[in-house]
Amino acid sequence: MTAGITLRRLRGADVPLVRRLVQLYIYDLGGERWDVEPHGMFAPPAWHRAFWRRRGSQHYVVRVRGRPAGFALVREPAHFAGPGVREIAEFFVLRRYRRRGVGTHVARALLERSAGRWEIAVLTWNPARRFWRRLIRELAVGRTIARRRRHGDLPFVVWHFETMPRSKRTPPSRPRRMRRPGARGAYGRA
Numbered sequence: 001m002t003a004g005i006t007l008r009r010l011r012g013a014d015v016p017l018v019r020r021l022v023q024l025y026i027y028d029l030g031g032e033r034w035d036v037e038p039h040g041m042f043a044p045p046a047w048h049r050a051f052w053r054r055r056g057s058q059h060y061v062v063r064v065r066g067r068p069a070g071f072a073l074v075r076e077p078a079h080f081a082g083p084g085v086r087e088i089a090e091f092f093v094l095r096r097y098r099r100r101g102v103g104t105h106v107a108r109a110l111l112e113r114s115a116g117r118w119e120i121a122v123l124t125w126n127p128a129r130r131f132w133r134r135l136i137r138e139l140a141v142g143r144t145i146a147r148r149r150r151h152g153d154l155p156f157v158v159w160h161f162e163t164m165p166r167s168k169r170t171p172p173s174r175p176r177r178m179r180r181p182g183a184r185g186a187y188g189r190a
Contacts, residue, residue: 005105007072010059018061018071022051025071025092029126051090062093062106069097074110078119080149080158087119091128103131111139115164121149121156129157139163 010018026042036042052059054075062070070093078087088110093103111118120136122129136144140161149158 004065005069005102006063006066007060007106007109010061010071014061017068018059021068021071021092021094022048024094025090028092028095029123054089057089060106060110062102064097064102069094069102070106072106072110074114079121079151081117081119081160085117085119085160086114087121089121104135107132107135108139111135111163112165115162117160117162119158119160121151121158124148124155124157132159136161 023042030042037045039045041048051073056077057073057075060072060074061068062072071090072088072092073090074086075089076086077083078085079089081087088107091103091107093106097103120132122132133146136159141164142162144159144161146157146159149156
C-alpha cells in the first residue's frame with residue numbers, strides 16, 4: 001500500500017489537524033494507563049508545549065491518498081544520547097493504516113533522509129517495539145545497541161544505531177544480532 005503515501009514537513013495549516021491526531025496518539029498509547037486531564041485533553045499542558053516548541057524539532061504529517069494518516073516528530077539532540085544524535089521522538093499512524101506498509105514506508109523515509117546516528121525510544125508496554133526492532137535490523141549499519149532506560153516513571157527500550165543513504169547501503173550478508181537490553185556499552189550518554 002505504499003502508493004499514495006505522502007510525508008511532508010508540517011505547514012501552519014496542518015497544526016490543528018496534528019493537534020487532533022496527537023489526542024488519538026496519546027489515548028492509543030496509554031489510554032488504559034493515563035487518565036484525561038481536567039481540561040479534557042490527554043497529557044498535561046507542559047507535554048503539549050514541549051511537543052510543539054522543542055528546539056531542533058521537525059514535525060511531519062503523513063497522508064494516504066490525501067487523507068490524514070499520522071504524524072512524526074524528529075528532533076536533535078536525542079533525549080538519551082544527546083547532541084549529534086537524532087531521534088524519532090513521536091510517531092503515529094492511525095489504526096486503519098497499520099499493517100499495510102504505511103508506518104514502514106514513513107519510518108524508512110525519515111531514517112534514510114537524514115543518515116547518521118539515531119535513537120529510538122519506545123515504551124516497554126507499546127506493541128510497536130516489534131515494528132521498530134524489525135525496521136532497525138533492516139536499516140542499521142554497524143552495531144545496534146538496545147537498552148532499557150527510564151524517564152521519570154516511564155520505562156523505555158532505547159535503540160542506538162546508525163543509518164546511511166539507501167544509495168550507499170549494501171544488503172547484509174548474514175542476519176545481524178542486536179545487543180539485548182541492559183547489555184554494556186553504548187555511544188552517547190549512559
